Amino acid sequence: MSATDDILAAAFRCLEAEPSLRGLGLAVSGGGDSMALLHAMAGPARERGIAIRVATVDHGLRDGARAEAERVARDCAALGLPHEILDWTGWEGRGNLQDAARQARRALLAEWAGRHGLEAVALGHTLDDQAETVLMRLARGSGVDGLSAMSALRREDGIAWLRPFLGLRRETLRAWLSERNLGWDEDPSNADPRFQRVRARTALQELAPLGIAAQGLADTAQRMTMAREALEALAADLSGRALRLRAGAVEIDAALLARAPEETRLRLVSAAIGWIAGRAYRPRLASLQAGLQGAGQGRWRSLSGVMLAERGGRLWLCREPGRAGGPVAADALWDGRWRLDPPPAEAEAGGLRLGALGAAGLAGLPGWRDTGLPRQALLASPALWRDDALLAAPCVDPAGPFAARIVAEFPYPTLPH
Numbered sequence: 001m002s003a004t005d006d007i008l009a010a011a012f013r014c015l016e017a018e019p020s021l022r023g024l025g026l027a028v029s030g031g032g033d034s035m036a037l038l039h040a041m042a043g044p045a046r047e048r049g050i051a052i053r054v055a056t057v058d059h060g061l062r063d064g065a066r067a068e069a070e071r072v073a074r075d076c077a078a079l080g081l082p083h084e085i086l087d088w089t090g091w092e093g094r095g096n097l098q099d100a101a102r103q104a105r106r107a108l109l110a111e112w113a114g115r116h117g118l119e120a121v122a123l124g125h126t127l128d129d130q131a132e133t134v135l136m137r138l139a140r141g142s143g144v145d146g147l148s149a150m151s152a153l154r155r156e157d158g159i160a161w162l163r164p165f166l167g168l169r170r171e172t173l174r175a176w177l178s179e180r181n182l183g184w185d186e187d188p189s190n191a192d193p194r195f196q197r198v199r200a201r202t203a204l205q206e207l208a209p210l211g212i213a214a215q216g217l218a219d220t221a222q223r224m225t226m227a228r229e230a231l232e233a234l235a236a237d238l239s240g241r242a243l244r245l246r247a248g249a250v251e252i253d254a255a256l257l258a259r260a261p262e263e264t265r266l267r268l269v270s271a272a273i274g275w276i277a278g279r280a281y282r283p284r285l286a287s288l289q290a291g292l293q294g295a296g297q298g299r300w301r302s303l304s305g306v307m308l309a310e311r312g313g314r315l316w317l318c319r320e321p322g323r324a325g326g327p328v329a330a331d332a333l334w335d336g337r338w339r340l341d342p343p344p345a346e347a348e349a350g351g352l353r354l355g356a357l358g359a360a361g362l363a364g365l366p367g368w369r370d371t372g373l374p375r376q377a378l379l380a381s382p383a384l385w386r387d388d389a390l391l392a393a394p395c396v397d398p399a400g401p402f403a404a405r406i407v408a409e410f411p412y413p414t415l416p417h
């Protein structure tokens, strides 16, 4: 097969994975990979009756970025495709710039797709990106999850993110563009050795004599994806036998947990932490191991915004009260997970706040012991307040005036209440 066949076959395959697709967004930076995406997807999408829109994010970080975005706009105009430049103005100068830029780009693209009713957005990642990621993750000592492959289709934020070119080489795409006299802009940061990805790219060439090459690393990533699926199935099985959700806390049968292989155990506890504290706060492996060992001694330990302790043959995980955030308006989401259900009527909502029960709230509820929940778990459970007066504590008194609902879904099956 020629490069053109491969590229067009990849474009069609990607559209076939989403048969009901009507509106597709293309994320085009102006670099070689995404310019190939633009030119390769336009025809097949048109053939399938799919409307295409294109967006370029201007991070405002480099002179020349605007001109590159405008070049994409011109190419889109020539193809008859609507194009938009999305501006990122949010850099606060803290943390890792590339990570912040990537996250902001995702958010801007998701917002743009939502605004135009696009069900999917395609990205131009290639096999080379995959291989470089594996090399960088090896440097960090990553496990199965970190070494797993980017997926050709991933649903997140209500959008299907498509990566049609994961099986293709960067040089193939660029040669294809050159043959057609189609241009692209070379982002100068792609040659800046201050970036680890650029160093990984150079290192890959140096590793060739050892037989370490992009294809092999990408194959490893595929194998790791299969391994991850198997491990996820084990964690889901353990969860269904050993784990119960209680008032936003997690209760796990400690004996069953102890008998599970360490990888399964850590995976389950890490998922519980992610569920309680938000996915962004997953702990690192060493802290997780240390936290679990400490919790086994019966004292409450704090880890990634979550308290954990083993009590009476159960491992308990619950929100660390100080990390749950202050109270919010009663119709808002509190601590990323809790909502009143149904929301309060307008007449009663004035001055009403949803927040942690806390020690002050719990002191007025002597019946809390009847719930069978540890005090620690109830401290960070939701309560309804008007000024300083406690109106309801739905986890202590489910028959009371307000019910609270957890909106975040636990990733695995659980035992019934």
Ligand SMILES: Nc1ncnc2c1ncn2[C@@H]1O[C@H](COP(=O)(O)OP(=O)(O)OP(=O)(O)O)[C@@H](O)[C@H]1O
Pocket: 027, 028, 029, 030, 031, 032, 033, 034, 035, 037, 055, 056, 057, 058, 059, 105, 122, 123, 124, 125, 129, 187, 190
């Ligand atoms: N500024 C941007 N605006 C729109 N989409 C972008 C932008 N930067 C990256 N993308 C999308 O994310 C994909 C991966 O980006 P990344 O910077 O990791 O890759 P790249 O290999 O440099 O790609 P390209 O050659 O297309 O810039 C791109 O192919 C493109 O689809």
